[in-house]
Each structure stands twice: as structure tokens, then as C-alpha cells.
Amino acid sequence: MALVPYEEGGGWAARQLHSPSATFHFASRTIRLQQDWRRLGVAAVVWDAAVVLCAYLEMEGIDLRDRSVIELGAGTGLLGIVVTLLAQGSCYCLMGTKEPAGVRALYSTCCARVTITDRAAALEFLESNVQANLSPELRPRAVVKELTWGKDLDNFPPGAFDFILGADIVYLEETFVELLQTLEHLCSERTVILLSCRIRYERDLKFLKMLRERFSVSEVHYDSSKDVHIYKAQRGSRKDDF
Numbered sequence: 001m002a003l004v005p006y007e008e009g010g011g012w013a014a015r016q017l018h019s020p021s022a023t024f025h026f027a028s029r030t031i032r033l034q035q036d037w038r039r040l041g042v043a044a045v046v047w048d049a050a051v052v053l054c055a056y057l058e059m060e061g062i063d064l065r066d067r068s069v070i071e072l073g074a075g076t077g078l079l080g081i082v083v084t085l086l087a088q089g090s091c092y093c094l095m096g097t098k099e100p101a102g103v104r105a106l107y108s109t110c111c112a113r114v115t116i117t118d119r120a121a122a123l124e125f126l127e128s129n130v131q132a133n134l135s136p137e138l139r140p141r142a143v144v145k146e147l148t149w150g151k152d153l154d155n156f157p158p159g160a161f162d163f164i165l166g167a168d169i170v171y172l173e174e175t176f177v178e179l180l181q182t183l184e185h186l187c188s189e190r191t192v193i194l195l196s197c198r199i200r201y202e203r204d205l206k207f208l209k210m211l212r213e214r215f216s217v218s219e220v221h222y223d224s225s226k227d228v229h230i231y232k233a234q235r236g237s238r239k240d241d242f
Contacts, residue, residue: 022046024078026054027085033076033129043075043122049168050075052228053196054082056221062086067162070115070186072147072179073169077129080116083165084134084142087114115161117147150178159188167196173203180210183233187215193233198226 018038024031024046036044057064064087071080118126127144134142146152164186169179183193193215199205208231211217215233222229 022076024051024054026058026082027088029085029133031078031081031085031133033078033133034125035076036125040122040125043073043118044125046076046078047168048223048226049196049198049228050078052221052223052226053165053167053194053230054079055223056194056196056230057083057086064163068113068115068160069163069165070117070156070161072117072149072164072166072182074116074118074126074144075122075167077116077126077133077144079165079167080114080142081130081133083163084114084138087141088138114142115156116142116144119148120146147182148178149175149182153182153185156186158185159191161186161188161191164191164193166194168198170195170197170204170207171200173206176203176207176210179207180214183211184214187235189235191234194220194230195233196228196230198228 018035020035022033022035022045024033033046034044035046064083067087069080069083071083074080116126116130123144123146130142130144131139145155147156164183170176187193195211197204208217211231211233215235217231217233220230220232
């Protein structure tokens, strides 16, 4: 997410954004995140699009075992944390929950490899949330890295990811070209891109048009209560199941 400070306002939604923390329940775990609107603006609060995408991944039971996943514009880290936990749950489900800890550790090698990215100014904050919500065994599976769209691509192998995830990262028109460049670099023929967003402005529709010029795009979910859409994109005409 871009680091754009917002002015304080009134109302329930503003109070939620200005709260110093937020709590969620996913993957049979309670996740407690720090927020810091004053210091980092939109990069340091949880947006509905992230919550909706987390719920979608959990409800659909998308198989994340032994998958390489990258999140763009991670902000507070909620989505990357949930992906790591869901993959752990899938692995343990295969073997049951009564195995000794040592055996469970061996099976954890099938869990997802999750790269959680944002701009440099947000990394310390992001890392603290990730570390606070993952057990010591899972922390090596989730790596926090700097990624400024279109500028740090040499630090990421081209086409190396099975899933690319983004929640509410489509809102600044000046970032659209760099975001698309980043998606194309990270994406292979097998990659599934999932973007969760609220369509607020005409420019958001412009981004979707630009995305469709480069990828096969379909809407896979709409949460009417939060007015959030989830779009799936793949290279060419591919429309694979998860």
C-alpha cells in the first residue's frame, strides 16, 4: 500500500481506522494487529478488502500446501499472516493433530512459502505484526521483504510464484503502470493472481481494463455487505481452478 497519510475524521469507520489495534479470527486463531494511522496512513490500518480476501481463502478451502505465495502492499500483514496459518492448517489436517511435535515439524515442510511485501517505510511495522502472530515454527515460512512496484523487481525471481495476492492496492492511478509491470514480472503461466478491492472511482475501472489487456480476468466473489470484489487473473486465456 502506498504511504498516504489521511486526515482524521468522525464516524464509526474513522474510529476503527484510528484504533491502535484490530482483532480478527481466521484459521482457528485470534490475530491481533497493531495499527498506526498517524505515522503511516493507509499502510498501517486494516481495510475491508483484506478481511474479505482472507475469508474467501478460508471458506473456499483453497489448497496452499507447498505453494509459493507473494502479497503486494501488505500493510498490516493480515493477509500474509492468514495465508501462512491456513497453509499450516492444511498440512496438519492431512496427518491429524495427535502426532508428536517433531513429526508435525517434518510435515510443516509442505506448508506455503509466503513472501509479504511493502515499501521500505512500512517494513518495520509490518514485520512486528507478522512476528507477533506467527509461532516460532511458522515464522521461517513467512518472509517480509521490501518491494516498491516496478523498482525492486531484480530482487524477485521472475515467474516464481503460484499465487500473487493484493488487497485494496488499486486506488492510486499513478501506480497502475508499475503495479502491472510487477504482476507481469512475478507471474508465470501457472500463477493465479487474486486482487480484492472496492470500486470507488472511475480510475479503478480503468485499472481493470488495463489488467484485462494483459491477463485473463474474472470476478470470483463479491461481498455485498462490504462492497468488495475479488478478481482472479491469469496469463493468456487460462482459467484454471485453484
